[in-house]
Amino acid sequence: MPAIAGGKFVVVGGASLLGSHIGEQLLAGGAREIVLLDNLALGSTDNIQSLLADSRCKFVRGDILRLNELYDPLKGADGVFAVAGFLAAPIAANPWMGIDVNVRGMQNVLEACRYQGVKKVVFSSSVGVYGAVGEEPNSDDSPLRWQGMQPAVILYCASKIMGEGFGRFYQQQYGIDFLALRYSAIYGERLHKRALDATRMVDAYERVRAGQAPVIEGDGTGVQDYIYVGDVARANLMGMESQASGEGMNIASGVDTSLNRIVQLVIENCKSDLKPEYKDDPTKMKMPVSKKQGYSREKAKRLIGWEPQVSIEEGIGRLVAWLDRDRAASGAKQ
Ligand SMILES: NC(=O)c1ccc[n+]([C@@H]2O[C@H](COP(=O)([O-])OP(=O)(O)OC[C@H]3O[C@@H](n4cnc5c(N)ncnc54)[C@H](O)[C@@H]3O)[C@@H](O)[C@H]2O)c1
Numbered sequence: 001m002p003a004i005a006g007g008k009f010v011v012v013g014g015a016s017l018l019g020s021h022i023g024e025q026l027l028a029g030g031a032r033e034i035v036l037l038d039n040l041a042l043g044s045t046d047n048i049q050s051l052l053a054d055s056r057c058k059f060v061r062g063d064i065l066r067l068n069e070l071y072d073p074l075k076g077a078d079g080v081f082a083v084a085g086f087l088a089a090p091i092a093a094n095p096w097m098g099i100d101v102n103v104r105g106m107q108n109v110l111e112a113c114r115y116q117g118v119k120k121v122v123f124s125s126s127v128g129v130y131g132a133v134g135e136e137p138n139s140d141d142s143p144l145r146w147q148g149m150q151p152a153v154i155l156y157c158a159s160k161i162m163g164e165g166f167g168r169f170y171q172q173q174y175g176i177d178f179l180a181l182r183y184s185a186i187y188g189e190r191l192h193k194r195a196l197d198a199t200r201m202v203d204a205y206e207r208v209r210a211g212q213a214p215v216i217e218g219d220g221t222g223v224q225d226y227i228y229v230g231d232v233a234r235a236n237l238m239g240m241e242s243q244a245s246g247e248g249m250n251i252a253s254g255v256d257t258s259l260n261r262i263v264q265l266v267i268e269n270c271k272s273d274l275k276p277e278y279k280d281d282p283t284k285m286k287m288p289v290s291k292k293q294g295y296s297r298e299k300a301k302r303l304i305g306w307e308p309q310v311s312i313e314e315g316i317g318r319l320v321a322w323l324d325r326d327r328a329a330s331g332a333k334q
Contacts, residue, residue, distance in 0.1 A: 013084025
């Protein structure tokens with residue numbers, strides 16, 4: 001399987017939250033050449049400025065809906081991280097584009113990999129492939145339970161199943177090694193507001209820094225599994241180097257955290273004494289709210305040796321520190 005040190009890797013969707021962290025870890029891991037490919041539909045080169053200072057790393061503007069824009073950047077690549085995708089909120093805003101990118105775009109990436117003889121593809125999937133998890137035991141093999149979910153969320157979840165299906169198809173037909181990593185809600189430095197769950201951290205931060213009480217929807221007891229972005233990037237590199245292929249596995253903390261706890265941690269890290277306000281906005285799009293998620297991490301540990309290292313307490317500390325730095329830098333620019 002492709003070794004990171006000395007290899008060439010392409011991060012498709014390289015200007016994203018996750019892609020920028022994968023790029024950072026590839027540099028630290030001694031990769032010879034790194035291409036960050038992105039059409040900047042959602043991501044930004046602000047995320048990767050510091051990486052581009054290293055001559056091993058370059059940015060290529062390319063669109064995964066145009067197969068011809070993928071051939072040259074993928075030439076000689078040992079492995080590809082297929083990160084580009086539309087989350088549920090961008091799909092709701094532009095369903096044609098979102099489904100095209102997540103499904104046909106993923107097929108184009110695989111096709112370009114086949115043409116260029118790329119050895120392995122690690123795909124950014126989602127625990128959304130299980131849908132609304134409910135109270136049933138939740139393993140890496142649970143089926144999609146989509147009843148009751150909002151339509152754009154169903155489309156997102158189904159598009160990730162299609163992406164996984166294409167990956168397995170290319171593995172079976174053409175022997176390209178393939179892994180699907182199913183992330184829970186990613187957060188950390190360079191967090192954006194496209195993800196429905198982790199956005200609540202940034203919303204709470206912005207309210208607190210503006211001197212306003214953070215708002216909690218519902219009673220705040222609904223839980224989510226939040227996973228620190230650096231841990232997710234590390235899983236991508238471990239997945240690339242592992243012998244595992246043709247598998248999908250959760251990349252999740254395995255810890256359920258309530259919205260009440262998230263907001264409390266943001267308040268504490270902002271050193272504020274504001275108290276949250278409880279309000280509901282029925283018009284707002286939401287991921288299913290559950291009282292229990294309990295995602296298994298067993299398969300990732302067994303197949304690629306991955307376990308998370310950053311707790312929610314430490315991760316929110318890092319996020320707030322980054323948001324403060326970002327705020328200070330944008331204040332300085334004005
Ligand atoms: N953020 C999360 O909580 C989360 C959870 C589960 C799964 N995922 C998946 O992980 C991946 C990364 O998530 P993220 O939050 O870093 O995403 P993001 O929204 O920051 O980035 C997606 C990237 O894809 C790029 N892109 C979109 N269309 C493209 C096209 N046609 N050609 C080339 N690039 C294109 C965007 O410009 C952007 O940089 C996504 O596939 C997402 O679905 C994310």
